Amino acid sequence: MNNLLVDETNDKAATNAKASAAYRLAEQKASQYFTTLSQRLLNNTHTTVLTEDFSVWQKKHIHPFDWLSWLPGKRQPDTRNVQKYMHWLNVAGKLEDYLDRSISYIYMRDLGQALDSPKTQENIRRTVKDTQQYFTKTASEHEPQPDYISPVALYRWGQREQVEEAVIWVMDKLKHVAANIPEELDAAQAQRKLIKIILGVVLHVYDELTEQTPREERIQRLDAAIRLGYSYGLTYPFVDDLLDSQVLNAQQKEQYSSMIQKALLTGAVPDIEEWEGPQLEVIRYVHAELREAFEYIRSYQRVEMQQTFFEQSYVFFQSQEIDRAKKISNAHYSNEALYIPIIIKSASSRLIVRSVLSAAEDEGFDLRTFHYGIYNQLADDFADMFDDLRDGAVTPYTYYLKYRDLRPDLINPYELYWAVISYLIHEVYQSNPKSCDVILDRAINGLKRCRERLGQAKYDEVMDIFAGGQPEFNQIVQQMVRKAHDVDFLDKLLRDEVVQQLNNEKQQKEMFQQTLQTVRERINVELQISKPGEGPDMKGVLIDAANYSLQGDGKRLRPILTWVMGVEQYGLRESSLMPLLRSMEYMHTASLIFDDLPTQDNASTRRGRSTLHQLHNSSTAELTGLFLIQRAICEQSSLQGFDEQAVLKLIQYSAVKAEDMCAGQAMDLGSRGKSLTLEELNAICFYKTGIAFEAALVMPAILAQVKDEEIAELKAFAYHAGIAFQIRDDLLDYAGDQRVLGKPAGQDERNNNSTFVSILGEQGAQKAMWEHYCFAYDALRRMPQPIPFLKYLLDYLVGRER
Template sequence: MNNVLTEQADAGYRLAEQKASQYFTSLRQQLIDNTYTTALTQDIHVWQKKHIHRFAWLSLLSPSKRKPDPRDVHRYIHWLNTTGKLDDYLDRSISYIYMRDLGQALDSPGTQTRIQNVVQNTKKYFVGSATGRKGQTDYISLAALYRWGQKEHIESAVIWVMNKLKNVASNIPKELDAEQAQRKLIKIILGVVLHVDDEMNEQTPPEERARRFDAAIRLGYSYGLTYPFVDDLLDSQALTVQEKEQYSLMIRDALLTGVVPDLGEWKGSNLEVIEYVHSELREAFEYIKNYQHPEKRRTFLEQSYVFFQSQEIDRNKKLANANYSNEELYIPIIIKSSSSRLIVRSVLSAPVDEGFDLRTFYYGIYNQLADDFADMFDDMEEGAVTPYTYYLKYRDLRPDLINPYELYWAVISHLIHDVYNSDAKTREVILDRAINGLKRCKERLGQQKYDEVMTIFASGQPEFNQLVQQMVRKADDVDFLDKLLRDQVVLQLKNDKQEKEEFKQTIRTVREQINVELQIVKPGGLHEMKETLIDAANYSLQGDGKRLRPILTWVMGVREYGLPESSIVPLLRSLEYMHTASLIFDDLPTQDNASTRRGRSTLHHVHNSATAELTGLFLIQKAIGEQSSLDRFDAATVLRLIQYSAEKAEDMCMGQAMDLNSKGKALTLEQLNMICFYKTGIAFEAALVMPAILAQVKEPEMATLKKFAYHAGIAFQIKDDLLDFEGNHLILGKPAGQDERNNNSTFVSILGDEGAKKEMWEHYCLATDALTEMPKPIPFLRHLLDYLVGRER
């Protein structure tokens, strides 16, 4: 059976080869006839009238007219808007996406109308959206993504994909470029969403929009997953040669049969990685297959096989082999570059569109040659065979080799005149993109290296190249939004990774310091009963506590407000003493009746309830004593802090009383929010506000800290409720399902599992909004918020 399926699939690939061979032959003929330079020279002369500005030096005299670094997204978008360039910038950017990702022809009035609608909506988002600190907006953030999900009523799909992306980031092997892998995955998801969005209009019912966007997100992730976990993984050194062969056979078998085979016995050392990848890909494969109409499944499998086979052929080339023909170099990339986009429509079970299929087929190699040009030195270093790396190595030995840079321009000419019928808008956008690519290359390589590259690749057409290089030097207004966002995403992912590591390191370091400081020393000559209380207190303090509150106080006090570390140690101790006392009381039989806390038996189980109650009181008094010993600050400030602390302790007691009184009662969401804030949010507020009091921070900032604490605290409690509902008691350090056994009203019992997740992310967004109101960014608080909603215990 498999032999028959293999023969059918290989026959499909041979048809794709024939089509690609015909296209390649026509391109090669244009190179031989040199017709492309004549046509493009005329195109560039027309194009340059819009892009070569006389007296551009006058703009240097006006700071407001001076172009900022595009890497500063906020300033750059603002500059484009104030100089009147934003509309054109967005128009060419969105037009390019419609050509590249959606396979549209720009001479269609309907397409132009849709492009202009997207342009105006995009402009509104960038210019008119709510601004935060110093007029800045977080264009790329989890909060922004969730807000869009709310607008389209697809919160569950957004939460699902955010969790999936987090898990992928955690499981990407170290041998892969994690940021680029995540970027590709995000790009594919956006591409599928764009396809679906373009097929709808204002008359599409909201329910249908929600259904189709929900599916697009899940399909985009499912298809996009193949880039990091098939293409990148097989290209990397993460797997051994034997593992790659076993993995490739498994993928091939799935595409031939339509069924993902079991993992079976894995012959290699990367079993843990492969188990995760296999599980995710199987789930993704099944989702795509089940979404599609039965008659479309075979098409999807056939196109996927063609795509995979072309990648395998390319992947198995060796740079040491000096005998590859031009056909062997170019035909597989024509196939894979076009089929990768055709698969998107196949994934969506979209109807056949001959115009789309043809445009996409011809367009693919343009993008692939541009990408390979940008990556040629990285590819050379890795020994990868691309038309550029192969030409670099063998150009002097193989005069028959086609120059890929010249072919790139031949493709551009073919697209403008033969595929898009010499449409002026198409010419504008494609030439914008080509010149932008060379400008970026020149900036990345530096003038000397760039000139060396051009000497190698562009010397065959000196007059044409001279014109192109003149455009590279002088032409302006060729930047693109997708490039800007791509750079921003990669930069943000790298920064986030570094900040997250710093966040974790801070947590570890400060937690260890605090743990050393917490133990209560027993001086000689103590009464036996006081020794018992101190032992009981130390037992509770020694548990595997997260110490979030004192760590938060340390970060705000020392890092943000510059308070001497030694001066606030008493405050750190007081916060943990108060928190631990509250846990002791919570666990009592008269309250939550918990048997374990912080991974071991609760205090009343080790001793008795009376001892536990007295230990809690003892720790509260120790906390007050610590606060009163803050002798490095003036008395009035310390008194204000103690008064604030006493008020918050009263509020926490009230919150616990409200919680106990609510047992067995059906609470409203408003009532639960109130109880949650007084029980949990208050402690976060105190951890933020107390160091602010010592630093004598002004009231507006204090109010912002309280707003953040309120929403972060509720998000924290909702996550606790979700973990109690679905968590693992071995990870939690306490029994799961305790709320249900105690008949407690929780966010899960009131809102359900999905509703609780939505409410948590709502508070996440509101806490994020509060952070934008702070005088300066505080990365620790942003990562703390991510931790609160993403933790497993």
């Protein structure tokens, strides 16, 4: 026993020694790089070289004044409207150059490629061509803004690449991450970073694929890239951002950091030890997700690459910990203490991607990536310096702002930034003209964006602080900032757009949930049926039974949908529409009563309570269903304030749809115990479920007397949304939680019913659900006016847990 303990202790000591040695090696390389940069800064040789670079660069980027740009339709639109901006670039003949610049930068930054490589040049040309085709197809001055993080676009890409299962998996993961990000974190930025990492890992794989890559290998590698990208990217919101935030107190951060460090040193995520204080649920979720992600990465890697991955990850984490521990109140940090950790972490964050993928060693990639990282980090820290200063974070910029008058030895980070640029252009990229152009484009674009964000007065103040020591060089730079054209980048544009979309999505989802809750409460109040003063006692029994069924925890989706379409979309008066809302829920509740009967589904619970025939008997349940149907007809016939012919048309439409629903239930009952084809199941599903969605959309449209073309699109949406809804029901019945569902799971299997899961399997059913989601979304895009509520309803239908 003692020998085992000694062996275990020795193994831990050896592992710690290897990790420490890896960090010391990274520290040594970073120190050498920093010394080289500091020497260049001291000798001021870089400004002379860059001045010559700018003299060449400005010939391409400073144009004579173009009077045509002031003509209507010729002036550059606001880049925040991506669709119009892309249209303008295309019309102005600038789109190809814009995309070439943007994609070349991504190949340098994310893929660590040299732009003078023939293979890289060919890959860039191919990617530019594909991207240009996409934007010229979708870019129009009058088209609505595209949804760049649309589940539809993502799923259809997955279909083309035959990686739908991975796409479905990652969409579900992203949904749960968004739901579990603590309020103290910037949810939109956290999601953006995660999406960016996933795309980066996928790009790495794309770069290695060729036309000769076998189809099966291509599918396997892209599938793994999506899952690995998520698994690695998860560390950004749930390690970096969490430890940088105020979500955890100092003791919790120490405990959490210790757990991460143990995982990297031992190769296994430790269990959560006794957790002190709040945020236990957050930590449980984060721990479970990180453990799953960690184990997936480890299982994917080749054995010989695991040590590299753990060492690089430890180096990355340790450099962050050292950087995170700095206090802005400490006035004695050396330049080395300020810069060496950020050189290490900015380089290792990208180096890890290669080891995550178990990619072969590439000395050129490692060299370029190591030297490139600080360029990006200094640019990011410059953009965020006032936010960092507000938060008390130590970066080279915040520290210089605070102590520059007290510490003449401090290196000016802005000046070092230009020294890095000079080194990259002439030492790392060997004075390659394309590399020089792209790097200077990026630098000037960053300053342009900074000036726009801060305003001219604040920007000038910043430049006085950071660029005052090099007035001649700064004069050249600021001339470029004022006059240079064509230096913007697609990734910046899309980053802003994605963050805006994510924030808008959050607001719209909150509004959607608020609408669901508010309208549901209003409808619940209206549904209860009052007893008449006179009449037979049994009528009172039926009314009580009806109210019991109506009082269940129903979602009220159909009347809510009718309310939204009628009141918000078509401007109908709520009070005039209320009889239709009541009729919708009366009809729906009646259909559920019939469905639950022993002669049909024989269900014992509905909406979290005993079914009506269990509480009373089958006869009472049947009569209550008939009573509610008649009540619904009465409500529809009492609609006032609408065109009489429209009301009559609505009643006729409602009667026909009720007949169709009866036929659908008969089809369902007749199929019990039989193996159905997918076409037969789709038909049953539409008649049982889709028709109710259609009616909720079409009946207010009939009252509003909208055009037949719009009604046709509403019907198309309802058809596909209804089937997607039913597939989600089948998936929940197959694997849902009874406590959440409000009814027993597995009921379809016990009744030997054919379902989408039994016919297609779980994965096949999920694919079918997303296929119908896409078709429903297409119908929405064809509508004359956007209906945001229906988009979020669609998301709700396929994402609900009950």
